[in-house]
Amino acid sequence: MFLAHDQDLVNNGLMSNKPTPSLRSDYAHLSTITTRWMDNDIYGHVNNVTYYSYFDTAVNRYLIDAGVLDIHGGEVIGLVIETHCNYFAPLAFPRDVEAAIRVAHIGRSSVRYEIGLFEAGQEHAAACGHFVHVYVDRQTRRPTALPEAFVRALQQLQVPTA
Amino acid sequence: MFLAHDQDLVNNGLMSNKPTPSLRSDYAHLSTITTRWMDNDIYGHVNNVTYYSYFDTAVNRYLIDAGVLDIHGGEVIGLVIETHCNYFAPLAFPRDVEAAIRVAHIGRSSVRYEIGLFEAGQEHAAACGHFVHVYVDRQTRRPTALPEAFVRALQQLQVPTA
Amino acid sequence: MFLAHDQDLVNNGLMSNKPTPSLRSDYAHLSTITTRWMDNDIYGHVNNVTYYSYFDTAVNRYLIDAGVLDIHGGEVIGLVIETHCNYFAPLAFPRDVEAAIRVAHIGRSSVRYEIGLFEAGQEHAAACGHFVHVYVDRQTRRPTALPEAFVRALQQLQVPTA
Amino acid sequence: MFLAHDQDLVNNGLMSNKPTPSLRSDYAHLSTITTRWMDNDIYGHVNNVTYYSYFDTAVNRYLIDAGVLDIHGGEVIGLVIETHCNYFAPLAFPRDVEAAIRVAHIGRSSVRYEIGLFEAGQEHAAACGHFVHVYVDRQTRRPTALPEAFVRALQQLQVPTA
Numbered sequence: 212m213f214l215a216h217d218q219d220l221v222n223n224g225l226m227s228n229k230p231t232p233s234l235r236s237d238y239a240h241l242s243t244i245t246t247r248w249m250d251n252d253i254y255g256h257v258n259n260v261t262y263y264s265y266f267d268t269a270v271n272r273y274l275i276d277a278g279v280l281d282i283h284g285g286e287v288i289g290l291v292i293e294t295h296c297n298y299f300a301p302l303a304f305p306r307d308v309e310a311a312i313r314v315a316h317i318g319r320s321s322v323r324y325e326i327g328l329f330e331a332g333q334e335h336a337a338a339c340g341h342f343v344h345v346y347v348d349r350q351t352r353r354p355t356a357l358p359e360a361f362v363r364a365l366q367q368l369q370v371p372t373a
Numbered sequence: 374m375f376l377a378h379d380q381d382l383v384n385n386g387l388m389s390n391k392p393t394p395s396l397r398s399d400y401a402h403l404s405t406i407t408t409r410w411m412d413n414d415i416y417g418h419v420n421n422v423t424y425y426s427y428f429d430t431a432v433n434r435y436l437i438d439a440g441v442l443d444i445h446g447g448e449v450i451g452l453v454i455e456t457h458c459n460y461f462a463p464l465a466f467p468r469d470v471e472a473a474i475r476v477a478h479i480g481r482s483s484v485r486y487e488i489g490l491f492e493a494g495q496e497h498a499a500a501c502g503h504f505v506h507v508y509v510d511r512q513t514r515r516p517t518a519l520p521e522a523f524v525r526a527l528q529q530l531q532v533p534t535a
Numbered sequence: 536m537f538l539a540h541d542q543d544l545v546n547n548g549l550m551s552n553k554p555t556p557s558l559r560s561d562y563a564h565l566s567t568i569t570t571r572w573m574d575n576d577i578y579g580h581v582n583n584v585t586y587y588s589y590f591d592t593a594v595n596r597y598l599i600d601a602g603v604l605d606i607h608g609g610e611v612i613g614l615v616i617e618t619h620c621n622y623f624a625p626l627a628f629p630r631d632v633e634a635a636i637r638v639a640h641i642g643r644s645s646v647r648y649e650i651g652l653f654e655a656g657q658e659h660a661a662a663c664g665h666f667v668h669v670y671v672d673r674q675t676r677r678p679t680a681l682p683e684a685f686v687r688a689l690q691q692l693q694v695p696t697a
Numbered sequence: 698m699f700l701a702h703d704q705d706l707v708n709n710g711l712m713s714n715k716p717t718p719s720l721r722s723d724y725a726h727l728s729t730i731t732t733r734w735m736d737n738d739i740y741g742h743v744n745n746v747t748y749y750s751y752f753d754t755a756v757n758r759y760l761i762d763a764g765v766l767d768i769h770g771g772e773v774i775g776l777v778i779e780t781h782c783n784y785f786a787p788l789a790f791p792r793d794v795e796a797a798i799r800v801a802h803i804g805r806s807s808v809r810y811e812i813g814l815f816e817a818g819q820e821h822a823a824a825c826g827h828f829v830h831v832y833v834d835r836q837t838r839r840p841t842a843l844p845e846a847f848v849r850a851l852q853q854l855q856v857p858t859a
Contacts, residue, residue: 230455245569248591249744253444253737255607259453259504260425260735267422267572272629282415283579291421293392295457305596342421407731410753411582415575417769422573429734434791445741467758554779577768583777583828584753587746606739615745617716619781666745 230297232335233327238311239368242269246304256301257308262338263294266326269310270342277364287355289322289344296340300330307331314368320354321345322365392459394497395489400473401530404431408466418463419470424500425456428488431472432504439526449517451506454483458502462492469493476530482516483507484527554621556659557651562635563692566593570628580625581632586662587618590650593634594666601688611679613646613668620664624654631655638692644678645669646689716783718821719813724797725854728755732790742787743794748824749780752812755796756828763850773841775808775830782826786816793817800854806840807831808851 235241244265252258271289274280282288302308309329316323322344327336348355357365397403406427414420433451436442444450464470471491478485484506489498510517519527559565568589576582595613598604606612626632633653640647646668651660672679681689721727730751738744757775760766768774788794795815802809808830813822834841843851 243569244571245567245592247568247588248595249588249735249738249746251606251739252735253739253741254450254452255739258429258735259456260422260429263422263425264571264573267420268569268628271572275629282575288416290416291460293457293459294421295455297455298453304592305599405731406733407729407754409730409750410757411573411576411584411750413577413768414573415577415579417577420573426733426735430731430790433734437791444737466754467761578774578776582753583780584746584749587749591744591746612740614740615784617781617783618745619779621779622777 230339232299232337233311233339234334234336235309235311235327235329237313237370238325238327239313239370240273241309241311242272244268244308244310246302246306246308248304250302251304256303259296259298262296262298262302262328262340263342265308265310265328266294266296266324266340266342269312269326270324273312273368274361274364277367279358279361279364286349287346287358287361288349289346290352292321292343292345294340294342296338298338299335300333300337302328302330302337311336312368313370314365315341317357317362317365317369319356320347322357324368392501394461394499395501396496396498397471397473397489397491399475399532400487400489401475401532402435403471403473404434406430406470406472408464408468408470410466412464413466418465421458421460424458424460424464424490424502425504427470427472427490428456428458428486428502428504431474431488432486435474435530436523436526439529441520441523441526448511449508449520449523450511451484451508452514453504454507455505456502457504458500460500461497462495462499464490464492464499470499473498474530475532476527477503479519479524479527479531481518482509484519486530554663556623556661557663558658558660559633559635559651559653561637561694562649562651563637563694564597565633565635566596568592568632568634570626570630570632572628574626575628580627583620583622586620586622586626586652586664587666589632589634589652590618590620590648590664590666593636593650594648597636597692598685598688601691603682603685603688610673611670611682611685612673613670614676616645616667616669618664618666620662622662623659624657624661626652626654626661635660636692637694638689639665641681641686641689641693643680644671646681648692716825718785718823719825720820720822721795721797721813721815723799723856724811724813725799725856726759727795727797728758730754730794730796732788732792732794734790736788737790742789745782745784748782748784748788748814748826749828751794751796751814752780752782752810752826752828755798755812756810759798759854760847760850763853765844765847765850772835773832773844773847774835775832776838777828778831779829780826781828782824784824785821786819786823788814788816788823794823797822798854799856800851801827803843803848803851803855805842806833808843810854
């Protein structure tokens, strides 16, 4: 019901490139997110803002489950400096969303995560996006080198073709 | 407390370009948004997701106040196909946010809105972003030419230098 | 980490009664809700507001899955006229929440739902609450008798001891 | 558009009492909250859950502005143990909400806040509710006596007739 991203939008300068929906196989890790009543806005589908809460949730849940992120007392916290999303098809409560993630780049203190959101049973992503985390010391908020265990957890999210 | 966007991040492919914070004078319209307790996440600042709810709110409030968007029964609704945000400095409850907006491109049925979020008293934007709306018929969800009055309201959001 | 509800609070008029946490067996239907990064507030646990989004989600998901609520085009919609929650223990992202529901009363056009939220593996509810829905005609917003199929779906949520 | 709370609902046990909408003059402090696009749910009005974020925001903003609550580093934090709301009339984006608050009871470590939400220009509250905070030590999470300055700030929220 959402629109294919028209080449005209790129030609006319509205968008910087013409995105295409990805596949589950383009990602390294998949998890399920249950939608909520409040996710649907007045137009009856998940509001564009909420997609980013799925991004946040999928990535941080992976890191916590991998034992490398302690959000309550850990010395390193991730600050988001860039987020982006393209929307190809609607998502809607009450259907579950599958969030697929991969890591595209690992820097000294920064990481680029790429995410695809899929409706159950659908081959193509309903939305694709990325966010860039810079990891900083909790107290000083200065960039800090990623711990080794953290890097290993990230490497497991890299895919050959990403 | 957030990070300047380092040129290294661009060089290393983590980000597509090096964004810089805009000024209020770069925009056409300014409105105030009150922050909420829930906007602050566990790290004590407004969560990156919530910035997009400020984007949505500032633009749609302008369109409704201008009398060109009827979200309950209007024939035309806006679907978001792309959103983007760069974060330069933290925002936090309970301080108000000033949302500045402009229109960068007006197509036949699509619009690119650009938004800057400012903390009261601060010269540079805490965050800058954009979103692209495609306007569709409420029933068919097919793109529809923007009504004249709508275009006029959008033109008032255009700025010479944008 | 939250507090037992002290009898003193009741004696001093702060609370109307002394609530006690319920058990899963006190309810008729159980479903899982995944938590989100944003659910945690600055104090590191799910914000009290978000519990109500779990209530809404659990009940409406049941009604939609049962085929008796069509949120997009159905003639009958539910308006909430009262909500209440008591909090006994914290919930926190990334752990899943189990939402248990029952129906306490079925009126001509109104229903009282009671909900318990459990952390996985915990015997006692982390929070208990209720909400009262009045079902109205989508157009006139006047109360309307509950359709038969709807009542049957509700009856399956009644428990002997509730 | 919401319903008057019918005495039948009380008689039939769906609700514990028959609430009536309050007036601005029933409260001690008033502040404005801007609504957001996302606040409206699929039925076109502010979702019942979001009312509680207005409660949280109005009370905590008062306490922070009064200089008695430091959410980042203060020794005392407030845990919510009970919340309640009755809904009399709809609220909707983009109209502002006025949140009126008062303190009904001050205990050694607990407080009962009562809140009325008003649409601009309306005499009667669109919703009335309360929440009970127990103040605890940030580290031990054990109840702690309210500091003197805190009590003084609370006393300014007491009204003769509340």
